[in-house]
Amino acid sequence: MRSVLKLDRGPGWFILEVVYLIQKILVSDQTPVSLNWISHSFESRRVLSEFSFSFGGDKVIAILGKSGSGKSTLLQIVNGMIKPDQGEVLLFGEPINYSHVRALRLQMGYVVQQVGLFPHMDVESNICLLGRITNRPKEFIRKRLFQLLDTVQLPRTWLKKYPHELSGGEQQRVGLCRAMFLDPPILLMDEPFASLDYETKHSIYKHIVAMQHTQPRTIILVTHDWEEAVTLADQFIWLEEAKIKESGDHHHLKELKTQLFSKL
Amino acid sequence: MRLIPTLVFLFLLQAIAIAQEKNTIRVGAKHFNEGYILSEIIALLLEDGGFVVERKFNLGGTAVSFQALLNNAIDIYPEYTGTIASEILQQEQELSLEEIRVKLNTYNLEISEPYGFNNTYAMLIDSALSQKYGIRNISDLEKYPDLRLGLSYEFLKRKDGWENLAQFYKLSQNPVALEHGLAYQAIVEHKIDVTDAYSTDGEIVRYRLVLLDDDRNFFPEYHAVSFYKSTLPTEAITLLSKLASSISEGEMQRMNGLALYKKLNHRDIALRFLVEKGLIQNKDQAIPTDTRAILEKAWVHVQLTLLALLAAILVAIPLGVLIYNRPYISKGVLYVAGVLQTIPSIALLALMIPLVGIGMIPALIALFLYALLPILRNTVVGLATVDPMLKKVATAIGLGYWDRLRLVEFPLALPMVLTGIRTAAVINVGTATLAAFIGAGGLGEFIVTGLALNNVSLILKGAIPAALLAILTELFFEGVEWLSVSRHLRQKTY
Numbered sequence: 228m229r230s231v232l233k234l235d236r237g238p239g240w241f242i243l244e245v246v247y248l249i250q251k252i253l254v255s256d257q258t259p260v261s262l263n264w265i266s267h268s269f270e271s272r273r274v275l276s277e278f279s280f281s282f283g284g285d286k287v288i289a290i291l292g293k294s295g296s297g298k299s300t301l302l303q304i305v306n307g308m309i310k311p312d313q314g315e316v317l318l319f320g321e322p323i324n325y326s327h328v329r330a331l332r333l334q335m336g337y338v339v340q341q342v343g344l345f346p347h348m349d350v351e352s353n354i355c356l357l358g359r360i361t362n363r364p365k366e367f368i369r370k371r372l373f374q375l376l377d378t379v380q381l382p383r384t385w386l387k388k389y390p391h392e393l394s395g396g397e398q399q400r401v402g403l404c405r406a407m408f409l410d411p412p413i414l415l416m417d418e419p420f421a422s423l424d425y426e427t428k429h430s431i432y433k434h435i436v437a438m439q440h441t442q443p444r445t446i447i448l449v450t451h452d453w454e455e456a457v458t459l460a461d462q463f464i465w466l467e468e469a470k471i472k473e474s475g476d477h478h479h480l481k482e483l484k485t486q487l488f489s490k491l
Numbered sequence: 492m493r494l495i496p497t498l499v500f501l502f503l504l505q506a507i508a509i510a511q512e513k514n515t516i517r518v519g520a521k522h523f524n525e526g527y528i529l530s531e532i533i534a535l536l537l538e539d540g541g542f543v544v545e546r547k548f549n550l551g552g553t554a555v556s557f558q559a560l561l562n563n564a565i566d567i568y569p570e571y572t573g574t575i576a577s578e579i580l581q582q583e584q585e586l587s588l589e590e591i592r593v594k595l596n597t598y599n600l601e602i603s604e605p606y607g608f609n610n611t612y613a614m615l616i617d618s619a620l621s622q623k624y625g626i627r628n629i630s631d632l633e634k635y636p637d638l639r640l641g642l643s644y645e646f647l648k649r650k651d652g653w654e655n656l657a658q659f660y661k662l663s664q665n666p667v668a669l670e671h672g673l674a675y676q677a678i679v680e681h682k683i684d685v686t687d688a689y690s691t692d693g694e695i696v697r698y699r700l701v702l703l704d705d706d707r708n709f710f711p712e713y714h715a716v717s718f719y720k721s722t723l724p725t726e727a728i729t730l731l732s733k734l735a736s737s738i739s740e741g742e743m744q745r746m747n748g749l750a751l752y753k754k755l756n757h758r759d760i761a762l763r764f765l766v767e768k769g770l771i772q773n774k775d776q777a778i779p780t781d782t783r784a785i786l787e788k789a790w791v792h793v794q795l796t797l798l799a800l801l802a803a804i805l806v807a808i809p810l811g812v813l814i815y816n817r818p819y820i821s822k823g824v825l826y827v828a829g830v831l832q833t834i835p836s837i838a839l840l841a842l843m844i845p846l847v848g849i850g851m852i853p854a855l856i857a858l859f860l861y862a863l864l865p866i867l868r869n870t871v872v873g874l875a876t877v878d879p880m881l882k883k884v885a886t887a888i889g890l891g892y893w894d895r896l897r898l899v900e901f902p903l904a905l906p907m908v909l910t911g912i913r914t915a916a917v918i919n920v921g922t923a924t925l926a927a928f929i930g931a932g933g934l935g936e937f938i939v940t941g942l943a944l945n946n947v948s949l950i951l952k953g954a955i956p957a958a959l960l961a962i963l964t965e966l967f968f969e970g971v972e973w974l975s976v977s978r979h980l981r982q983k984t985y
Contacts, residue, residue: 306887332889343884347902347980360894391979406888415887 257320258283259413259445260305265314267300274300275311276469282413285443287435289450289460289480296466298449302415305447306335333361336406340418344390344398344405351386354404361409375404379434396427403434414446420455432458453484516727519556519568519930520548522943524750524757525610525691525743529569529715531761533731539771540730547850549939550930553578555849559930560600560720562848567719567731571610573711575602575718585711599721603728604735605714608743612651612710613690614703620684621701628706632685633661640666641674641683651711653687659709690740693747702740715743733770750944781952785934789956792933795851795926796919796964799858803915807863808908811870812896821871828864836861836922840929854923854931861922862915869911873904906976913968920961924953934960 260282267275274297282288282305290298303309304316307328316323318331344353352359354375358368376383379400390398399419406414420428436459439446450456456463463480465473473483516537520530527548534544547565550556557579559565570579576586580594591602614629621627624635632638646652647668656662664685669677674686675694688695690702715738717731746764749755765771814821834842839860843853877900885899901908927935937953940946 303887308883308887329889329891332887335889337884337887339880339884339887341880343880345881345885345899345903347977356898357889360890360898389977389979 258317259319260447261315261317261320262301262304263315263317265301265304265311265316267297267304267309267311267313269300273469275304278314278469278471280464280471280474282447283445285439285445286461287439287446287448287459289448289456289463290466291450291453291456291463292466294451297469298451298466299417301466302417302447302449305413306332306337306415333357333409334411334413336409336411336414338399338402338406338414338416338419340421344402346390349387349389350381350393350401353390353401354408356405357408371408371410372404375407378407378438379403379431394427395423396431399423399427399431400434403431407438410442412444414444416446416448416450418449418451421450421452428455429458435459453488457481457484515543515545516567516723517545517547517565519550519559519565520546521553521556521568521570522549522551522939524693524747524944526569527757527940528746528750528760529606531757532734532765533567533569533717535758535761535765536730536733536770537727539765540726542724542727547930547932549927549936549943550849551928551939555844555929558844559849560718561598562850563720564848564850564930566723567717567727569606569715570602570718571713571715572602572605573611573713577711588714601719601721601723603717603719603731605716606734606738607714607736608691608738608740609712609714610689610691610740610743611705611713612646612649613688613705614685615678615688615695615700616685616703617678617681618699618701626703627701628704629656629660629709630706632664632703636663638664638684639682640664640685641669641677642666642687643671643674644668645671646687651709656709660707691743691747693744693749693751696741696744696748697752737768737770738764754946785937785952785956788932788934788936788953789960791931792920792923792935792957792960795854795858795923795931795933796916796960799855799923800862800912800916800919802855802859803862803866804912806859807866807911808870811867811874811908812901815871815874821875825864825868825871828867831860832864836925837928840925844929849929849931851931853929854926858919858922858926862919865914865918866908866911869907869914870904873907873911874900876907877903903980906972906980909968909972909976913965913972916964916968917961920957920964924957 258281262281263279265275265278266273274295278297278301290301292298300309304311307316307323307325310323310325318334323331345356348356351372355368355372358371363371372386373383381397381400381404385393385397390401393401402419420431423431432455435446446459448456448459457477457480460480461477463474463477464471465483473479475483518530518534518537520526530546530548534546538544547559550559550565550568553570553574556565556568556570560568572588572591573585575591575595576582580586580591582594586594588602588605595601614632616626620638624631626632626635642653647654647666653666657664667683669683671688674683674688675698677683678686678700679698688700688702694700695702717734719728742764746760749760750757762771810824811821814824831839836857839857840853843857847853847856881899881903882895885895890898923931923933924935924938927933927939934953934957938950938957939953941948941950941953
């Protein structure tokens with residue numbers, strides 16, 4: 228619940244606020260992300276066609292598909308980087324206001340494949356960036372920084388290192404910390420582990436699973452790796468030719484995977 | 492990084508201080524030995540009378556000096572009546588002193604009484620020949636049609652040159668053309684008998700040549716006078732009036748000879764003259780030492796360079812930020828800046844004169860224009876070549892336009908921007924030496940004077956410190972880069 232009662236404005240206001248709140252609870256849809264009838268094309272190539280889905284429930288939802296199947300486009304539509312040709316994006320029940328999209332993005336952590344750490348900032352500055360631009364108090368920033376480092380098991384002595392001094396896996400863990408800094412209710416991950424080796428991947432999976440256990444949130448994970456999806460996801464969507472080919476829960480995903488890959 | 496605002500502040504103070512020195516008289520000089528000596532005479536006389544004098548020598552020729560006087564860049568300089576009439580007032584015929592004074596009234600300019608000598612074209616003859624044939628006047632040449640005349644190219648072409656002279660005096664010799672510098676050599680070696688010269692040339696005394704009297708007054712008169720603004724303080728005018736009829740042609744020839752052959756500096760020559768004539772009592776005037784003079788000029792040089800650079804940074808970086816993601820506009824702007832860059836510096840400086848006169852301002856504008864392109868281009872290129880993935884990530888994680896620019900794009904473009912600033916600074920240190928041509932001062936003054944007088948040691952006095960300054964500039968910016976850019980992001984320097 229993000230609305231706050233303003234008690235200092237007098238009883239009239241208080242009653243109105245309560246009525247407004249009740250109304251909101253009854254009427255509004257609190258699903259973090261709802262995509263309704265989204266269609267989008269790049270030039271003449273259609274990448275999404277009448278796509279509808281709701282992401283929420285503090286679940287990990289994997290979006291599977293070949294490259295070029297519109298997976299990344301979907302993420303960018305969710306965080307307002309791309310305004311779809313048709314359809315509606317609702318965040319916590321409200322349509323995206325594209326002129327104030329920045330505040331929305333701060334509610335969505337974002338992790339990409341090439342990590343996207345800023346090469347001129349050290350580990351500490353990269354992780355704390357969002358805390359600093361949103362003017363969080365210093366003590367808060369410090370506390371949150373150490374908390375996150377512990378979660379992903381990065382030593383505190385690395386704070387002054389620059390990204391190029393870290394391995395791919397270490398960089399991705401820093402990237403994860405940066406995305407999680409403001410404790411966003413939604414986390415968007417675009418092929419985050421694609422370039423990592425098997426062992427590194429799995430050590431990071433561990434952190435994500437642990438995080439979902441202690442502080443669950445809605446994670447949209449774009450990947451082409453079925454094994455990764457099976458390891459992490461509670462739900463899945465399989466995109467092919469701009470449409471949902473298949474979707475379902477973890478169980479369904481597992482079955483589908485066995486089915487698909489035993490044939491090979 | 493707090494150094495930079497401090498420097499700026501100091502510059503501004505200095506600029507204000509210069510503007511407020513009201514009691515200062517700025518003396519200009521024309522670009523040759525006689526010009527420098529006469530200007531020193533004026534300067535020393537004024538200093539002796541208690542004025543503070545700023546020497547703005549190296550103004551170049553008549554046009555620049557006159558513009559300087561008109562535009563209030565100098566208060567006074569020595570000029571010749573014939574030059575004022577023909578070149579400045581653009582008159583066809585000779586003017587009397589009174590006529591010149593009346594015409595100058597409209598410009599609020601005045602001239603003093605003549606110093607005495609007349610520096611005009613003259614005919615010279617070997618002294619032995621002069622004695623042998625009794626040739627004293629130009630008219631005497633008529634009787635000796637076989638004399639070998641060697642005349643300068645300029646004299647052969649001029650209206651007050653050979654053709655009219657020959658007609659006027661009915662001379663029938665057939666002159667050969669030769670370079671003026673070689674004429675003295677030729678006459679000494681008896682290759683020629685008669686040549687043309689300026690009547691105050693130092694060579695006349697040295698080679699014992701005889702100046703023929705212009706007995707029918709063919710040559711226009713070029714009397715040296717003080718040429719000054721009407722606003723010059725009355726006490727200064729009174730002081731300078733002591734110079735009226737005080738320098739004879741022989742004396743001027745001797746002083747020019749001292750500069751030419753004894754390599755005495757102009758100030759010493761002027762001082763010696765004034766003391767001999769009893770115009771100055773005080774013999775022990777503090778003459779600034781070489782080191783001090785170099786330091787002073789280097790300081791002006793640094794000011795010119797840095798002020799222009801600072802202005803260029805303040806314009807080019809915001810402009811670059813505005814246009815870098817608008818490809819058509821940035822192409823256009825870079826093109827214009829590039830065209831500015833291709834104008835030869837000396838031409839750009841000359842173009843500034845009719846627009847803003849002479850002195851520091853036009854030099855600053857020219858240097859500013861030169862510094863603009865490297866900084867602008869590197870800002871645009873630096874910002875445009877930031878990894879697009881990083882820009883996308885910055886936007887995606889919630890950075891707004893300013894935060895993205897301030898925290899991501901600009902810091903990543905910074906090494907490139909700094910390289911641009913550094914290039915601009917080094918270009919400016921070099922180009923600023925040329926600024927001396929339009930009276931902006933700086934180390935170029937030594938070079939320009941040295942070139943005018945063919946004095947290599949004077950040229951080096953300017954060139955070596957200028958080169959050192961360029962190296963220091965490089966080192967300074969290397970330091971700035973070292974402080975502000977982490978090592979793995981630094982540009983390679985070659």
